[in-house]
Amino acid sequence: MLKIYNTLARDKQDFKPIVANTVNMYVCGMTVYDYCHLGHARVMVVFDMVYRWLKASGYDVTYVRNITDIDDKIIKRAAENKESIHTLTQRFIDAMHEDADALGVQRPDHEPRATQYVPQMLEMIAKLESNGLAYQAADGDVNYAVRKFDGYGKLSGKSLEDLRAGERVEVASDKHDPLDFVLWKHAKPDEATEVQWGSKWGKGRPGWHIECSAMGTHLLGQHFDIHGGGADLQFPHHENEIAQSEGAHQCQYVNYWMHNGFVNVDKEKMSKSLGNFFTIREVLKKYDAEVVRFFILRAHYRSPLNYSDTHLDDAKSALTRLYTALKGAGNVDLPVQDGVDWNEPHAQRFKAAMDDDFNTPEAVAVLFDLANEVNRSQSAEAALQLKALAGVLGLLQRDAQEFLQGDAGENGLDDAAINAQIEARLAAKLGKNYSEADRIRKELLAAGIVLEDTPQGTNWRRA
């Protein structure tokens, strides 16, 4: 039985889908005005892992991850770049897909863009207004009247009084209450027509929170199983989503709320505002994408994850061990489908770990135990099982040789040059000229090439 830590309950709970064998899942995606950083990589990889595990568990999953393609920052950036909103967002959506693909993240079943769901948002705002939860302020904005919604604060555990106490300096606005949030922003005179939609409240554009409520509802229904996102979205974003959706539909919105931890740098949250972020593509210049994926999955999704080159190096060494085991066992190459023998002890431990709130560190530990067995027994079956289990996490699916030898890179030696050196070394070895053989090996090592002599000949890999 799968257990999921539900932020709503602040506890692990048995997972019971609304409709048997079916899971509807929504995850808050990116606001596309810049390249994704490692924090974004974590959300994508973590929920990709969840998606894969649910499917591996036999559920028919519909996974939605939205794209926010209309927002203040996007408008600002487009203006700075002197380009249209559409050009800007499309460029970064393409970049996001490139990054996600590299990390082995499967495409969600739906990737709705906010700009394509404005009618649904307006419809929802109208419902809120007729339910007495929304009002148009003097400045033209339509706001949500937070105090009219009873359950406000149930997700984040905040009371309205607490929020008041911590209230920061506010920009002057016509909100009835400082805690009210915007559903519909009235158009400003200097804004491009591209960011204006007509509505019964006048021209304008949607607020951030209503986007997710409308898209989630439209694609998954008024009540669905899982909603995920970064821990920083818990408040106010997800709290507001609940207020909107439950306020409009008068029924429970989501059963299980999942939040992943941050990627930290020097123990501090990686973020745009702190400027301490590394973009995915930046990191991928230095590290193999699978190493990055492994780095993310070997930590529990709710724990903080500290980023540093040292940690990536460590992850690389560890992943190398797994691939080495596969290579040693003849690099078994069979389809992943139906590959896992779930009755086998390692698979059972793996499943138990994954069913325990997606405990990937434990599941990865099982992979290492299996690798040890593969190395000891040289059993093709064990190797197959290792590859199949790792495949459930989206790992170890490449040709082992290819992973271990990697790319030559900018100034690296190419395969031909390496093989020529290996030949030369072999000749020296046959002539018992070990000092020459060792010199060649040392030279290659300095170039980042590690040699391994085996009874079948000399193998090489990139360090």
Next chain:
RNA sequence: GGUGCGAUAGCAAAGCGGUUAUGCCCCGGAUUGCAAAUCCGGUUAGCCCAGUUCGACUCUGGGUCGCACCUCCA
């Protein structure tokens, strides 16, 4: 100030009231011409103070420290 989360060996990171986590690093042995890889073995833990218990890293209480949210943020 309010709320929440965390503190495990050199580093990273899990489970568990009593029995080896796991990976990287380090040490010894096997193997190797020597290495590398691999195997076998080993060293290094549980922030502090109380309490519960036959027994606590694991439960309870207090403290200390760190982080996050309370504002856009994955």
